[in-house]
Amino acid sequence: MSVEVDSWKVTLPCTRAEAEAIDAGEFALDAVLMTTEEVEDDVERWRLDAYMEAEPDAAMLDALRALVPSAEGIAPVIEALTTEDWVKMSQEGLEPIREGRFVVHTSAHPVDAPEGGRAFLIDAGRAFGTGHHATTSGCLRMLDAMAALDFAKAIDVGTGTGLLAFAAAHLWPEAKIVATDIDPAAIDVTRVNAADNGIAGLDLIVADGALSDAITAQAPYDLVIANILAGPLVSMAPELAAIADADATIVLAGLLETQRAQVVAAFEACGCALQEVDRRGDWTILRLTAGAVRYVPSTPPDPKGRDGWALDI
Known part of the structure; x- marks a missing residue:
């Protein structure tokens, strides 16, 4: 039985400096870029994960390599993801988090609401914002x-x-x-x-x-x-x-x-x-x-360069 591929993931190692530049930048890529610290307080052990709907071609791989020069000579890990893979991957290790009166959990780790508080069920998926970031x-x-x-x-x-x-x-x-x-x-x-x-x-x-x-x-x-x-x-x-x-x-x-x-x-x-x-x-x-008087821009805001602005992870 054939399995339908839902999206693709490309992974490359990077440094903390490269990760910060990626997080701060705006790139014309048809991909969602995520950086992760793999070893705490090790500035050389970070990871770039790029998620995209289409299978990455040579141009996409070259663009991703350009973001992480420290990975020169290292072959990217390319994964084809099904919907089931995506959910399983994103749920792994997502233990409930607690912030004040709130607890946020996935369906894999159900919990009761704290006394006087509120529990939210947020399963990881194609939109980011499970509360774990x-x-x-x-x-x-x-x-x-x-x-x-x-x-x-x-x-x-x-x-x-x-x-x-x-x-x-x-x-x-x-x-x-x-x-x-x-x-x-x-x-x-x-x-x-x-x-x-x-x-x-x-x-x-x-x-x-x-x-x-x-x-x-x-x-x-x-x-x-x-x-x-x-x-x-x-x-x-x-x-x-x-x-x-x-x-x-x-x-x-x-x-x-x-x-x-x-x-x-x-x-x-x-x-x-x-x-x-x-x-x-x-x-x-x-x-x-905000100021005591409501702000009125002197010129209309410029919407240029908005692609890929959402984070909420």
Whole structure:
């Protein structure tokens, strides 16, 4: 019986410096790039995994090798993945994580909700955001710590699996929650996950950043969450600040500590002020406050270079 190939994975070794450059960069590749530290605190032992729908050709392999010069002479590992392979691979080792009142688990590791808390079932799949990456778990902790605040309208930009939007819906059940992603597949995954977790009333929008009329028509938001990448955070700072209400809370993630100053500067230029930093290894989560007067960009935001901005892993 033939097995239908669902996607492809290419793996190459890399260094930490190369991984940081990949995480910070924007590349015109039809692939999702993921970097992983294989040996803790060893700057030479990192890994690049590239996921793509089509079988990688010579041009794709050459483009991936160019990202990791340290792997010169090493043959890439190329795997054909079925849907079953994808799910099995992504579920392996994903033990439940706990952040404040939240516990996030896969169907392979079911757990009960903590007393007074909330358990979310998020199976790994074609959209990222199981909560196991430091950026997402850090956002969960930051949102949990903000539970005493009052928000009427929140937006999760780059929602991935929907996890952060679900957390916001639990913390502020009376609030209007918008979840948006550039990838239609991510919105489909979020819709399924919302049903599995009994989350109702989310407004799910496929959109490129915050430029969609469906997003701006509902602005301003008093809570803006964006767990994406540093480059897009910098380029999107004016539009994210523009959809935020005066004195709104803005939670940013997906950036390395080495990229913090650049991201903070971009938002400070839009009238925002840094309030809190949560550093988790090489990754950093930021909480900012929008200016006392709602920001209005002097020029229309530039949507150029948005391909591949979603992270939420």
